[in-house]
Amino acid sequence: MLKNQDWRKSVVYQIYPKSFNDTTGSGIGDIKGIIEKLDYITFLGVDYIWLTPVYESPMNDNGYDISNYLNINEDFGTLEDFELLVTEAHKRDLKVMLDIVINHTSTEHHWFKEAKKAKDNPYRDFYFFRKSQDGPPTNWESKFGGNAWQYDPVTDEYYLHLFDVTQADLNWENKEVRQALYNIVNHWIDFGVDGFRFDVINLISKGEFKDSSKIGKEFYTDGPRVHEFLHELNRQTFGDTDMMTVGEMSATTIDNCIKYTNPERQELNSVFNFHHLKVDYVNGEKWSNAKLDFHKLKTILMDWQTGIYQGGGWNAIFWCNHDQPRVVSRFGNDTTEELRQQSAKMLAITLHMLQGTPYIYQGEEIGMTNPHFTSIDQYRDVESLNAYQNMKQQGYDEDDIMDILGQKSRDNSRTPMQWSKENNAGFTEGKPWIDVARNYLSINVEQAIEDKNSILYTYKKLIDLRHQHDIITYGNIIPRHMKHNDLFIYDRTFDNRCWTVIANFSAQNVIIPEDVDLNGNIIIQEGIIEGNSISGYGAIVIETISENK
Numbered sequence: 315m316l317k318n319q320d321w322r323k324s325v326v327y328q329i330y331p332k333s334f335n336d337t338t339g340s341g342i343g344d345i346k347g348i349i350e351k352l353d354y355i356t357f358l359g360v361d362y363i364w365l366t367p368v369y370e371s372p373m374n375d376n377g378y379d380i381s382n383y384l385n386i387n388e389d390f391g392t393l394e395d396f397e398l399l400v401t402e403a404h405k406r407d408l409k410v411m412l413d414i415v416i417n418h419t420s421t422e423h424h425w426f427k428e429a430k431k432a433k434d435n436p437y438r439d440f441y442f443f444r445k446s447q448d449g450p451p452t453n454w455e456s457k458f459g460g461n462a463w464q465y466d467p468v469t470d471e472y473y474l475h476l477f478d479v480t481q482a483d484l485n486w487e488n489k490e491v492r493q494a495l496y497n498i499v500n501h502w503i504d505f506g507v508d509g510f511r512f513d514v515i516n517l518i519s520k521g522e523f524k525d526s527s528k529i530g531k532e533f534y535t536d537g538p539r540v541h542e543f544l545h546e547l548n549r550q551t552f553g554d555t556d557m558m559t560v561g562e563m564s565a566t567t568i569d570n571c572i573k574y575t576n577p578e579r580q581e582l583n584s585v586f587n588f589h590h591l592k593v594d595y596v597n598g599e600k601w602s603n604a605k606l607d608f609h610k611l612k613t614i615l616m617d618w619q620t621g622i623y624q625g626g627g628w629n630a631i632f633w634c635n636h637d638q639p640r641v642v643s644r645f646g647n648d649t650t651e652e653l654r655q656q657s658a659k660m661l662a663i664t665l666h667m668l669q670g671t672p673y674i675y676q677g678e679e680i681g682m683t684n685p686h687f688t689s690i691d692q693y694r695d696v697e698s699l700n701a702y703q704n705m706k707q708q709g710y711d712e713d714d715i716m717d718i719l720g721q722k723s724r725d726n727s728r729t730p731m732q733w734s735k736e737n738n739a740g741f742t743e744g745k746p747w748i749d750v751a752r753n754y755l756s757i758n759v760e761q762a763i764e765d766k767n768s769i770l771y772t773y774k775k776l777i778d779l780r781h782q783h784d785i786i787t788y789g790n791i792i793p794r795h796m797k798h799n800d801l802f803i804y805d806r807t808f809d810n811r812c813w814t815v816i817a818n819f820s821a822q823n824v825i826i827p828e829d830v831d832l833n834g835n836i837i838i839q840e841g842i843i844e845g846n847s848i849s850g851y852g853a854i855v856i857e858t859i860s861e862n863k
Contacts, residue, residue: 324361336742345391359777364411379420409508442474454530459700496550509558544581572625616793629670639726643684656851659840663853666776679773684726685751698723821850834858
């Protein structure tokens with residue numbers, strides 16, 4: 315890793331602790347398990363590790379329902395274990411990014427327990443409680459299904475939960491709430507962490523509580539005071555540090571994300587957006603079975619690349635995370651071992667040559683696939699189980715439901731990390747909390763390290779290229795041949811240099827357009843170039859001299 319480098323040249327490795335490495339035999343990954351694998355992460359070459367929430371939690375939403383922000387979930391270990399993780403990571407020049415959820419808390423949090431006691435309780439205004447005579451105050455829908463208001467019989471009022479019923483939304487209009495949250499962020503800064511990923515942070519400012527013609531998101535997405543709140547968060551906490559911060563942005567816009575990340579506004583460093591991961595939705599509906607709309611994927615990625623670049627903001631770029639299916643199963647091809655390897659490498663090159671901070675989700679670097687579960691009993695995710703029940707009630711065929719879950723469920727990415735050919739993929743000596751994908755005998759870290767042509771070494775090279783070459787971080791991006799049915803082609807230009815990226819998203823050989831210059835220095839290549847033809851799922855980056863600066 316390059317010491318004291320611009321954070322924009324960094325690469326982040328996301329860890330889902332519950333599924334990463336279990337050292338106790340509980341079937342659940344733990345912090346000591348992460349420490350045990352730090353040398354592997356260092357070998358990969360990344361700069362940061364991002365941990366999904368490890369705080370105390372009932373785990374109704376796998377840790378995104380926090381009941382105590384200042385302590386560690388006992389399933390994962392102790393505060394001392396986490397302190398050791400930070401220390402050991404820093405010894406290896408790895409930085410630690412915490413995932414923090416400040417749009418809502420668990421209903422088991424002390425604040426909410428107090429709020430429920432009485433209408434005049436000091437914590438009542440920490441949340442949104444509303445009186446209503448005729449059912450829920452509005453028709454807003456929870457993102458996990460059902461109405462977003464839950465009735466509380468103790469005080470005869472409803473509380474707002476944009477996610478699970480056990481995740482009550484915090485009232486950021488209340489100054490005491492904001493200050494309490496800033497104190498929490500500062501606590502972890504003082505503890506020694508190096509960055510934060512802020513969960514669904516663009517939902518913290520709610521607008522008017524009115525019925526919606528849709529599901530209500532127009533009243534709280536990028537809400538009326540969200541930029542004011544984020545600027546205040548910046549000024550009260552991390553703003554004068556060199557920490558890297560990233561905001562998860564739900565259904566946001568380019569204009570808002572420029573505001574969130576333009577340094578002059580003092581809000582966040584970077585943003586996740588998910589528009590490019592809805593290109594296999596039918597009419598915007600997640601729970602549907604659809605193929606990749608390749609033209610839409612290219613358009614969305616390039617619109618965000620050029621828009622954010624021109625506006626002085628910064629993207630977080632990614633294919634996978636704990637909420638998304640495995641990309642090699644989704645946009646690549648996992649039907650054979652050869653196609654899995656080639657398409658995973660192609661997808662890696664396509665993404666890592668873009669401008670922004672790349673995020674690698676555990677197992678992505680070895681081409682882990684969706685588990686292809688065959689029974690609803692294998693699923694654990696609350697959103698997926700709710701969707702299953704909803705589709706059953708709507709009369710969907712069982713096989714169709716399983717196909718849809720097999721394509722879209724968040725559990726696709728949450729199966730245990732595949733370390734070796736040992737029992738349970740080397741993840742645990744106990745019974746895993748969720749089934750291991752059956753292909754772990756051929757897809758695992760040990761195998762990938764031994765094979766110098768594996769997907770893992772493509773990722774290692776891409777990380778190294780980003781550290782070495784400024785063109786990837788600072789260069790302009792120029793989309794090309796956007797209407798091509800199979801090829802994703804774009805240029806990166808910087809300091810009189812041009813890197814042309816060509817990626818074939820089909821399994822067939824494809825002719826490269828004549829105006830694409832193939833005569834140059836090959837930066838990285840996966841697949842075969844013969845004449846002006848590129849092999850199925852092939853990808854290449856070629857450097858030429860450019861007149862553009």
